Amino acid sequence: MTSHEDRSMIVITGATGNIGRSLVGRLLAEGAAVRALTRDPARAALPAGAETVGADLTGTDDLTPLLAGADALFLNLAAGGERAAAAVLDAAAGAGVRRVVLNSSMAVSDTPDDDAHFISRMHAGLERAVRASGLEWTCVRGGNYATNALAWAPSIRGTGVVREAHPGAQGAPVHEADLADVAAVALLDRSGAHLGKAYAVTGPEQMTLARQIAEIGWATGKDIRVEQISEDEAAEAMSGGFLTKEDALELVRMFGQTVDAPLFPVSDTVERLTGRPGRTFARWARDHAADFS
Numbered sequence: 001m002t003s004h005e006d007r008s009m010i011v012i013t014g015a016t017g018n019i020g021r022s023l024v025g026r027l028l029a030e031g032a033a034v035r036a037l038t039r040d041p042a043r044a045a046l047p048a049g050a051e052t053v054g055a056d057l058t059g060t061d062d063l064t065p066l067l068a069g070a071d072a073l074f075l076n077l078a079a080g081g082e083r084a085a086a087a088v089l090d091a092a093a094g095a096g097v098r099r100v101v102l103n104s105s106m107a108v109s110d111t112p113d114d115d116a117h118f119i120s121r122m123h124a125g126l127e128r129a130v131r132a133s134g135l136e137w138t139c140v141r142g143g144n145y146a147t148n149a150l151a152w153a154p155s156i157r158g159t160g161v162v163r164e165a166h167p168g169a170q171g172a173p174v175h176e177a178d179l180a181d182v183a184a185v186a187l188l189d190r191s192g193a194h195l196g197k198a199y200a201v202t203g204p205e206q207m208t209l210a211r212q213i214a215e216i217g218w219a220t221g222k223d224i225r226v227e228q229i230s231e232d233e234a235a236e237a238m239s240g241g242f243l244t245k246e247d248a249l250e251l252v253r254m255f256g257q258t259v260d261a262p263l264f265p266v267s268d269t270v271e272r273l274t275g276r277p278g279r280t281f282a283r284w285a286r287d288h289a290a291d292f293s
Helices: 018-029 083-093 118-131 144-156 176-188 209-220 230-237 245-257 269-274 283-289
Strands: 009-012 032-040 053-055 072-076 099-103 135-143 160-162 197-199 226-227
Touching: 009 018, 009 197, 009 230, 018 032, 018 072, 018 176, 072 083, 072 176, 083 118, 099 118, 099 176, 118 135, 135 176, 144 160, 144 209, 144 283, 160 230, 176 269, 197 230, 197 269, 209 226, 209 283
Parallel strands: 009 032, 009 072, 032 053, 072 099, 099 135, 135 197, 160 226
Antiparallel strands: none
């Protein structure tokens, strides 16, 4: 537990997102002072111990005041996109923030392949900006987020059917609370052990999409059927918002490649950094059973 005199102010972007919400609670429990940035503080429903601040990171306002007095920053690309993340990073450097922990992706390989795919290209570009910022840094590269399964929730609630192009696609889904715990270790580190590190973070076991769906069925008591569809149909259903049909098709085909072998091995990062095993997908399904009911 951090002493009162020692309390660090940590700014969290994406504070009401899946990782951010878990991270706010974890940091408060460790005695840190937390400034949680969110578009709508009135609806944030964050713990009273956090300083919840309204912020539109995609706007034109000066972001420096949001970082004033902060020691560290958790930077999440999902909280506004690439331009917003770059603007927050610049503001952090200008405000005298000492450390940034970036929520990145295992798609980043630190090889020329990073320019070959839109996900790796996006995250690798931000990692390069973080390294060049002059701040202390740690990158938390998440793999297959367990929360991706929430995309099935409407169809599970509505019809009890999940439609996927590749039910046999394999991954090691990681619980958002484990990503938050790893980020917290890096944000609170006083030894310097985690500086300049890029940590690959997965769940504790490989499983197919079909197995994940079965775990949700067991957690909810629902009889869920899996229906296989074409790659084009899957891409059409996935596209929208920032994801074009072309990008969605690229993702679907990438998932198809994992039917024969997972893209990434299971990592031991969660256990190594936190001292306890990573949370299983079965645990995640129980934690989120209400989302599918």
